[in-house]
Amino acid sequence: MKRALHAEWTKLRTVPSTGWLLLATIVATAGIGAAIACAIHLPACRPGLPCQVDTTRIALYGTRVGQVTVAVLAVLTVAGEYATGLVHLTLTAVPRRYQAFAAKAVATVIAATGAGIAAAAAAIAAGAWIFAARGYTVTRGYGHSLTDPATMRAAAGTVIYFGLIALLAAGIAAVIRNGAAALSAILALLYAFPLAAALVTDATWQRRLHQWSPTDAGLNIQATTGMADLPLRPWTGLAVLTAWAAAAAMLGALVFRYRDA
Amino acid sequence: MTTVRLASRVLHAEWTKLWTVRRWTASLVAVALLSVLFGLLAANGTQDNTNQRSGLIVGPNGLAVLDSFRYVHRPLTGDGSIVARVASQEASQQGAAAGIMVKTGTTPGSSYAAAMITAGHGVQLSSNFSSGTSAGSGAAPIWLRLTRAGSLITASRSADGLTWHLIGTMRLVRPPGTVQVGLFVTSPPKTVVTKTLSAISAGETATTSHATFDHVRVTGTTAGMWVGQTVGRTDVKPPAPGSSTQADGLFTVTGSGAIGTAEAPDDPIQNSLFGLFFGLLVLIPVAVLFMTSEYRRPLILATFGASPRRRRVLAAKACVIGAASFGTGLAAALATYLLTRPLFQARGFQPPAFAYTSLGQPAVLRALLGSALLAGALGVLSMAIAAMVRRGAATVTIVAALFVLPVFIAAPLPLTAARWLMALTPTGGLAIQRTKPPTDTLAEPWSMLSPWLGLAVVCGYATVALALAMWRVERRDA
Numbered sequence: 115m116k117r118a119l120h121a122e123w124t125k126l127r128t129v130p131s132t133g134w135l136l137l138a139t140i141v142a143t144a145g146i147g148a149a150i151a152c153a154i155h156l157p158a159c160r161p162g163l164p165c166q167v168d169t170t171r172i173a174l175y176g177t178r179v180g181q182v183t184v185a186v187l188a189v190l191t192v193a194g195e196y197a198t199g200l201v202h203l204t205l206t207a208v209p210r211r212y213q214a215f216a217a218k219a220v221a222t223v224i225a226a227t228g229a230g231i232a233a234a235a236a237a238i239a240a241g242a243w244i245f246a247a248r249g250y251t252v253t254r255g256y257g258h259s260l261t262d263p264a265t266m267r268a269a270a271g272t273v274i275y276f277g278l279i280a281l282l283a284a285g286i287a288a289v290i291r292n293g294a295a296a297l298s299a300i301l302a303l304l305y306a307f308p309l310a311a312a313l314v315t316d317a318t319w320q321r322r323l324h325q326w327s328p329t330d331a332g333l334n335i336q337a338t339t340g341m342a343d344l345p346l347r348p349w350t351g352l353a354v355l356t357a358w359a360a361a362a363a364m365l366g367a368l369v370f371r372y373r374d375a
Numbered sequence: 376m377t378t379v380r381l382a383s384r385v386l387h388a389e390w391t392k393l394w395t396v397r398r399w400t401a402s403l404v405a406v407a408l409l410s411v412l413f414g415l416l417a418a419n420g421t422q423d424n425t426n427q428r429s430g431l432i433v434g435p436n437g438l439a440v441l442d443s444f445r446y447v448h449r450p451l452t453g454d455g456s457i458v459a460r461v462a463s464q465e466a467s468q469q470g471a472a473a474g475i476m477v478k479t480g481t482t483p484g485s486s487y488a489a490a491m492i493t494a495g496h497g498v499q500l501s502s503n504f505s506s507g508t509s510a511g512s513g514a515a516p517i518w519l520r521l522t523r524a525g526s527l528i529t530a531s532r533s534a535d536g537l538t539w540h541l542i543g544t545m546r547l548v549r550p551p552g553t554v555q556v557g558l559f560v561t562s563p564p565k566t567v568v569t570k571t572l573s574a575i576s577a578g579e580t581a582t583t584s585h586a587t588f589d590h591v592r593v594t595g596t597t598a599g600m601w602v603g604q605t606v607g608r609t610d611v612k613p614p615a616p617g618s619s620t621q622a623d624g625l626f627t628v629t630g631s632g633a634i635g636t637a638e639a640p641d642d643p644i645q646n647s648l649f650g651l652f653f654g655l656l657v658l659i660p661v662a663v664l665f666m667t668s669e670y671r672r673p674l675i676l677a678t679f680g681a682s683p684r685r686r687r688v689l690a691a692k693a694c695v696i697g698a699a700s701f702g703t704g705l706a707a708a709l710a711t712y713l714l715t716r717p718l719f720q721a722r723g724f725q726p727p728a729f730a731y732t733s734l735g736q737p738a739v740l741r742a743l744l745g746s747a748l749l750a751g752a753l754g755v756l757s758m759a760i761a762a763m764v765r766r767g768a769a770t771v772t773i774v775a776a777l778f779v780l781p782v783f784i785a786a787p788l789p790l791t792a793a794r795w796l797m798a799l800t801p802t803g804g805l806a807i808q809r810t811k812p813p814t815d816t817l818a819e820p821w822s823m824l825s826p827w828l829g830l831a832v833v834c835g836y837a838t839v840a841l842a843l844a845m846w847r848v849e850r851r852d853a
Binding site for chain 1: 667
């Protein structure tokens with residue numbers, strides 16, 4: 115397994131697109147968050163009173179955009195080999211298919227998590243700096259300090275979130291194999307739920323869709339205030355995404371194992 | 376062989392390629408099914424109770440209207456006329472109006488005909504809560520006259536009270552023998568839209584405007600004194616009561632409120648047609664693969680070998696995928712509209728709060744055909760980008776970044792920034808699905824754009840991408 119992982123890691127590392135995609139993840143996540151932090155109008159908050167404005171979550175809003183390039187990376191790693199025929203060579207070198215797929219998935223998750231660390235740190239730092247510069251400071255009742263447990267949970271959760279999205283995407287790519295089709299399916303899964311929730315006005319169904327959606331459920335981990343209004347508790351939400359990712363990965367592994375390459 | 380026959384051959388070849396790949400035709404069917412399914416979801420999961428609200432004012436055409444203003448009036452029995460000079464108007468608020476009116480009664484929602492000067496829109500005529508028609512520029516002081524002959528009201532304007540110019544005719548709906556004629560002042564509430572990360576809300580503040588009138592004269596059978604009255608009421612806080620005084624033939628009138636349609640910004644047709652968005656998520660990869668699969672297998676060499684004019688091949692591909700996307704989009708939009716209309720009506724989307732929308736109405740036709748054009752443009756855009764990029768996953772990423780991500784990026788942005796984002800990305804094309812006037816108050820950011828602007832943006836993207844692809848394909852090895 116160690117050698118298979120090393121092989122996959124080398125492939126991933128030496129393809130120029132990997133670096134660009136991970137850089138794009140970091141830039142998109144932090145950049146979108148910073149742009150929104152610059153533009154958004156926040157309602158008045160007072161120190162000592164509970165404030166509904168979640169500055170940390172706003173700073174991390176770019177995750178919804180940055181996850182796309184993580185999904186692309188996973189699709190290229192898993193489905194890309196089918197387009198070039200490289201998959202035959204991979205499977206000759208690593209005949210144990212579960213192992214070959216696991217190596218691919220783990221390598222992608224590691225890369226995504228690494229980019230996630232940089233992205234979350236940059237987004238939170240940029241957001242904190244911009245909000246402070248605009249006068250929305252912690253002392254005036256906005257957000258939490260960078261060392262607050264809630265901020266730490268949001269940061270750590272975002273890193274895990276990127277890893278889980280990579281795993282989810284790797285699983286789906288193993289099932290669909292065609293890059294364009296796989297990526298479309300992944301994007302539909304990531305973005306259709308919140309849009310469908312916007313379509314229905316029935317509150318119960320809206321809440322359900324937010325709870326079932328891999329993105330909406332998973333992103334609850336970024337909340338630092340207003341916990342009572344969340345569709346799911348932060349870690350419960352991340353557990354929903356974990357279930358999605360695990361199901362996709364298992365399905366992907368099965369297809370990878372039993373279907374001809 | 377003639378050019379036309381050559382072109383039709385290439386076209387036929389590309390058409391055959393699309394239709395004979397069973398996975399793609401099945402996907403196109405899925406596009407239509409998904410669109411209709413999500414349209415039904417939108418219709419099923421919604422409920423509107425505007426019609427149950429107390430204090431709903433219904434106009435003569437059976438639709439909800441706004442009817443609140445300050446009215447200084449006296450009765451007129453039979454035929455006659457009212458003349459007044461608007462001496463001054465304080466044009467404090469955009470849309471504020473001062474003028475003369477013939478109204479069948481002082482009950483809110485009753486039929487009326489009015490001539491007025493407005494803040495920013497010159498002289499206007501308005502009757503029965505339809506939108507006003509312009510009667511030229513002008514400001515106070517100005518003379519206005521309304522003459523009644525049965526249900527026919529004739530409006531005239533004059534600079535000096537001597538030379539009159541006819542500016543239009545209007546009709547009252549079933550007027551009684553005695554109607555009310557008089558002076559009126561309106562000033563619509565100011566709407567402030569506030570947007571936070573998760574919600575958008577519109578608050579209204581009442582405004583007032585005042586005007587002075589002199590040389591007021593009523594000819595015909597009239598009786599009693601001038602009565603100053605605030606017609607209707609608004610739910611706007613704080614209330615801004617009107618007032619009126621009269622001294623030596625000079626009337627000073629202060630009014631608040633608005634006269635016009637009270638259409639809710641919610642647009643059931645737009646909501647159900649948005650189901651197409653989910654179908655487009657399937658259409659995009661089909662359009663992309665239609666191009667990239669040529670490069671994946673060296674089929675492109677055969678294609679270009681068979682017809683060496685590469686631009687013609689690309690144009691044929693654009694025509695085929697554009698037509699297929701358009702047709703799929705049109706079928707989906709039409710089916711969605713027909714299937715969801717009874718559902719919406721059963722869920723409260725009916726008069727008086729919501730007008731009946733028939734297929735023949737220009738706005739409905741625009742939304743349906745526009746949805747199909749949006750699908751066609753997006754198909755061409757995806758294919759053209761694929762022709763440049765050649766890699767399927769990369770193309771899908773680019774199209775998603777252009778079309779899907781702006782929906783999410785615009786959500787937390789302030790209104791101005793969100794409007795710009797919509798005007799600069801193909802996502803703005805969704806504006807064509809709206810049948811009502813643009814509004815800032817909905818969560819869907821593309822509702823802020825005018826429908827044609829939205830469609831122009833997405834068609835512009837498709838055209839530019841196709842032009843770039845044509846330029847590239849000649850200059851690069853296949």
